[in-house]
Amino acid sequence: MMDVKRREFLRLAGLGATLGIGGKTLYEVVKGDEVLASTAHETHEGTRWAMVIDTRKCVVHDCEDCIAACHKTHNVPTFEDPKRVIKWIWREEFKGAFPDQNHMFMGDEVTDKTVPILCNHCDNPPCVKVCPTGATFKRKDGIVTMDMHRCIGCRYCVVGCPYGARSFNWSDPREAIKDIDPAFPTRCKGVVEKCNFCADRLSLDKDPACMEACPYKAITFGNLGDKESPVRAALKGKYTIRRKQGLGTGPSVFYIV
Amino acid sequence: MLEKALQGSKRYWTWLFVVIGFITAGVIAFLYQLQEGLGVTGMSRDVPWGLYIAQFTFLVGVAASAVMVVLPYYLHNFKAFGKITILGEFLAIPAVILCMMFIFVDMGQPMRVMNVPLHPTLNSMMFWDFMSLGGYLFLNILITRVVFSAEMKGIAPPKWIKPVIILSIPWAISIHTVTAFLYSGLSGRSFWLTAILAPRFLASAFSAGPAILILLCLLIRKISKFDPGDAAIRKLSEIVAYAMAVNVFFVALEFFTALYSDIPHHVEHFRYLYFGIGNATALVPWAWASAILSLGAMILLLVPKTRQNFSLLPWICVMVVVGLWIDKGINLIITGFVPNPVGGVTEYAPTFPEIMVTLGVYFIGIFILTILYKVAITVKEAEAA
Numbered sequence: 276m277m278d279v280k281r282r283e284f285l286r287l288a289g290l291g292a293t294l295g296i297g298g299k300t301l302y303e304v305v306k307g308d309e310v311l312a313s314t315a316h317e318t319h320e321g322t323r324w325a326m327v328i329d330t331r332k333c334v335v336h337d338c339e340d341c342i343a344a345c346h347k348t349h350n351v352p353t354f355e356d357p358k359r360v361i362k363w364i365w366r367e368e369f370k371g372a373f374p375d376q377n378h379m380f381m382g383d384e385v386t387d388k389t390v391p392i393l394c395n396h397c398d399n400p401p402c403v404k405v406c407p408t409g410a411t412f413k414r415k416d417g418i419v420t421m422d423m424h425r426c427i428g429c430r431y432c433v434v435g436c437p438y439g440a441r442s443f444n445w446s447d448p449r450e451a452i453k454d455i456d457p458a459f460p461t462r463c464k465g466v467v468e469k470c471n472f473c474a475d476r477l478s479l480d481k482d483p484a485c486m487e488a489c490p491y492k493a494i495t496f497g498n499l500g501d502k503e504s505p506v507r508a509a510l511k512g513k514y515t516i517r518r519k520q521g522l523g524t525g526p527s528v529f530y531i532v
Numbered sequence: 533m534l535e536k537a538l539q540g541s542k543r544y545w546t547w548l549f550v551v552i553g554f555i556t557a558g559v560i561a562f563l564y565q566l567q568e569g570l571g572v573t574g575m576s577r578d579v580p581w582g583l584y585i586a587q588f589t590f591l592v593g594v595a596a597s598a599v600m601v602v603l604p605y606y607l608h609n610f611k612a613f614g615k616i617t618i619l620g621e622f623l624a625i626p627a628v629i630l631c632m633m634f635i636f637v638d639m640g641q642p643m644r645v646m647n648v649p650l651h652p653t654l655n656s657m658m659f660w661d662f663m664s665l666g667g668y669l670f671l672n673i674l675i676t677r678v679v680f681s682a683e684m685k686g687i688a689p690p691k692w693i694k695p696v697i698i699l700s701i702p703w704a705i706s707i708h709t710v711t712a713f714l715y716s717g718l719s720g721r722s723f724w725l726t727a728i729l730a731p732r733f734l735a736s737a738f739s740a741g742p743a744i745l746i747l748l749c750l751l752i753r754k755i756s757k758f759d760p761g762d763a764a765i766r767k768l769s770e771i772v773a774y775a776m777a778v779n780v781f782f783v784a785l786e787f788f789t790a791l792y793s794d795i796p797h798h799v800e801h802f803r804y805l806y807f808g809i810g811n812a813t814a815l816v817p818w819a820w821a822s823a824i825l826s827l828g829a830m831i832l833l834l835v836p837k838t839r840q841n842f843s844l845l846p847w848i849c850v851m852v853v854v855g856l857w858i859d860k861g862i863n864l865i866i867t868g869f870v871p872n873p874v875g876g877v878t879e880y881a882p883t884f885p886e887i888m889v890t891l892g893v894y895f896i897g898i899f900i901l902t903i904l905y906k907v908a909i910t911v912k913e914a915e916a917a
Contacts (some may be wrong), residue, residue, distance in 0.1 A: 359576065371875040409651045409653045427648065428641040430634075431714075434869075435720065437721075438873055443640065446571040458762075464571075
């Protein structure tokens with residue numbers, strides 16, 4: 276879990292370094308030897324939870340089992356109005372999910388399909404950088420999560436996320452949940468929420484709900500820092516892409532196309 | 533000092549009651565929003581900030597623009613501004629308070645506002661905005677209090693206040709710079725990801741703010757015995773002219789970089805704003821109205837004959853204020869969200885409760901402005917008599 280003392284220390288260290296950028300100071304941002312290496316500073320040791328989605332197994336089916344399982348497990352409310360909708364994981368057109376990878380000569384088998392997208396649990400998360408209260412934070416294991424009681428509902432994280440992964444509760448979400456699962460907390464109106472990489476289930480040694488629910492075994496989950504982990508095996512020898520990698524956020528969700 | 537606001541003409545009291553009426557309507561709308569959640573506004577998952585944050589952005593500029601009278605007077609000893617520095621500072625105070633209130637009404641959980649100072653998060657620009665706005669409000673209250681009570685007693689202000697006034701100048705620049713940083717540091721929002729945003733904010737602020745001040749000066753001249761003076765108003769109109777020209781130039785720079793580089797996710801926002809995407813054209817009339825008003829005002833201001841015409845000047849100032857208000861108080865914020873991060877187009881239009889809350893907040897500012905200006909005018913009238 277999160278080391279409060281360390282965060283406290285980093286914050287104070289930031290005072291001396293004038294502007295801390297999400298744990299990084301401006302100096303740490305500019306220093307370094309590598310060129311063209313937006314990925315060079317990404318965490319690759321210790322624990323960094325990651326997901327690999329094999330879209331070849333996924334796009335051929337119009338299945339939403341992962342979405343249903345996720346939203347049920349986490350008491351995600353169902354608002355029909357697209358302006359008010361709350362989603363932790365959902366299907367998006369390929370060109371929307373990967374605007375930089377899209378071209379007009381791509382086969383219909385790719386462009387006509389939708390891919391599941393969710394919070395990328397970035398190694399360098401913009402949402403954490405902008406949050407004015409520390410309500411959104413990155414854990415030592417790479418999971419970007421939230422303290423719902425500290426969130427003031429300013430929606431700066433919704434604005435800062437380049438992936439549209441965050442949803443705000445425009446009204447009381449409890450009225451829009453069919454069967455509340457008492458195992459997971461509900462939220463109140465006026466706070467932001469998003470995928471938590473099933474931090475709750477991981478602490479019970481369970482796999483993420485979306486992965487467990489996928490009938491086609493399209494989702495792999497594991498620790499990027501562990502060379503023997505299933506995600507490292509899934510990434511090896513295959514060409515994988517990440518969403519908007521050029522922004523330097525270091526997404527922890529990989530896609531096999 | 534404030535006791536001077538308790539005596540006034542029938543017209544003064546009638547005006548205050550009208551103002552309080554709007555405030556009451558706004559409070560009722562806000563309580564409704566508090567009860568139901570921000571879903572009563574037109575904001576959405578794709579356009580998570582709307583009228584409230586846009587007003588905040590516009591008003592930070594109005595607050596910062598006090599520096600345009602303070603700087604010439606205190607650094608260049610421009611005497612004609614001696615009479616109106618207090619008007620500039622008394623405009624800045626309600627403007628900063630308005631900024632804070634617009635952030636407050638925009639919060640999903642306003643009761644938790646103290647979480648910002650309780651959990652200071654230095655990597656967030658919003659934290660710095662809180663700090664710089666609070667500091668600026670404190671500086672302006674301190675300065676006006678000290679300088680103005682000395683003026684009321686007919687004595688020179690204490691020497692120690694001079695460095696505080698000098699400090700308020702860079703501080704004013706800082707509040708609008710940090711406000712621009714709220715937007716211009718976001719990797720995923722191409723429309724705002726431009727280093728010219730802070731200078732552009734300052735230029736439009738230094739045009740709109742003094743234009744509001746000119747309108748207030750002309751109004752004061754009409755309804756009271758205090759005359760801010762032709763020289764001050766003329767100089768202000770020159771400032772408005774220069775700042776508007778610089779603002780138009782900065783906007784042109786934005787066009788060049790976005791359109792010549794032709795990077796799709798930079799161009800798309802401009803396309804949405806000026807031409808619309810498909811059926812989504814809500815901002816197009818606003819965009820052209822703002823462009824025409826700003827360009828028209830710029831030309832009328834640059835030509836000495838029209839700028840110096842005192843019966844034309846208020847109309848030019850209205851063009852400046854409306855043109856720049858549309859730009860910052862609507863277009864600049866909303867356009868940043870269209871298209872959304874996955875290429876979807878969701879439009880925004882404020883709802884009735886949202887407009888009532890916005891008006892209510894504005895009228896709280898107008899109430900404070902009325903009280904402060906009443907005090908200033910009463911003292912200035914006594915001095916002149």
